[in-house]
Amino acid sequence: MTTYISDQTETRFVDGFAYRRFGKTGGVPLVLCMRLRGTMDHWDPDLLDRLAAQREVIVFDNRGTNASTGTPPDTIEGLADGAIAFIRALGLTQVDVLGWSMGGIVAQGVALRAPELVRRLIVAGSSAGGVPNLPPPPAKVNETLAHPVNHDEDFLYLFFPETERARQAGLASLRRLDHRLGESKAAVQPETFRAQLTAIGTFAGFWDRQPELTLPVLVANGAHDVMIDAYATYAMSQRLPNAKIVLYSDAGHAFLFQHPEDFAHEVNHFLTV
Structure with missing residues (x-):
């Protein structure tokens, strides 16, 4: 079994936030x-270690999530403020900020609400919110959620896509998560999940504010x-002033866990050029 640095890193606390820091120090940290x-235990350690080989990586639980204290925000703006x-x-x-899925929207909120903090932004498997003509998810998505x-x-x-190769990659990623999750039993509390659903359901979107994100953005x-x-990713490329777009033809929402080596290479290159 591979031993991952991110799996061995202890949990710390600051102002009620649970977090971990690991990797190469001395540069701009990646949050x-x-x-x-x-939760922070649901990041694939293979991806984390590949990122941490070139920079300091910080993962955390937002307010009221898992090990962090406080009231869980029920707006995207509240999550960004957290x-x-x-x-x-x-x-x-x-800092540089990488957000996946809902976290990608939150990351945009961080860059918009505190632009002085964010040097570069990475939006993975996400959207600007409010994207015109974005195809809705299949009914099975909401049923599964x-x-x-x-x-x-x-x-x-x-x-992951419904191919044998993607399925095997997905299962491998899930098994990599077992080490942390088996020990911590980390989970989002029901009230926090409800707050997150409210945040997503009431969010008007950052579509009209995309031109304000003038920093380098990788989507x-x-x-x-x-x-x-994935149309959301293409659509953002039409609105962002300084963006690079990457699409994986054989992957889905968790492309970053299906292709951790390649995506880490993209991220590390993007953050150093």
Whole structure:
């Protein structure tokens, strides 16, 4: 079994936020914002270690999520403000931010609400929100999300295409998560999940504010994302002033876990050029 640095890193706390820091220090840290119903233990350690080989990586639980205290925000703006408060609590004055899924929207909120904090932005498997003509997800997505607990088959449907190769990559990623999750039993509380759903359901979107994101932005997704159609990634390329777009033709929502080596290479290159 591979031993991952991110799996061995201890949990710390600051102002009620649970977090971990690991990797190569000395540069601009990379702060990661997590998906709907996810915790910092739900990041694939293979991806984390590949990112951490070239920079310091910081993962955290937002307010009221898993090990963090406080009231869970029920707006995207509140989630962004939570992330900003966490970054400032660490005493950081400049960071790069990577957000996946709901976290990608939150990451945009961080860059819009505190532009002085964010040097570069990475939006993975996400959307600007309010994208015109964005195809809706299949009905099965909402049915699957409504399950009290999501198991392997749910995650495989939501995150990976229905091919044997993608399924095997998905199962491998899920097994990499077992080390942390087996020890921590980390989970998003029901009230936090409800707050997150409210935040998504009431969010008007950052579509009209995309031109304000003048910093370098990397937007990436899998072409077969059933949760947030990959059209959102293309559409953002038409609005962002300084963006690079990456699409994986054989992947879905969790393309970053299906192709951790390649995506980490894209991220590390983007953050250093």
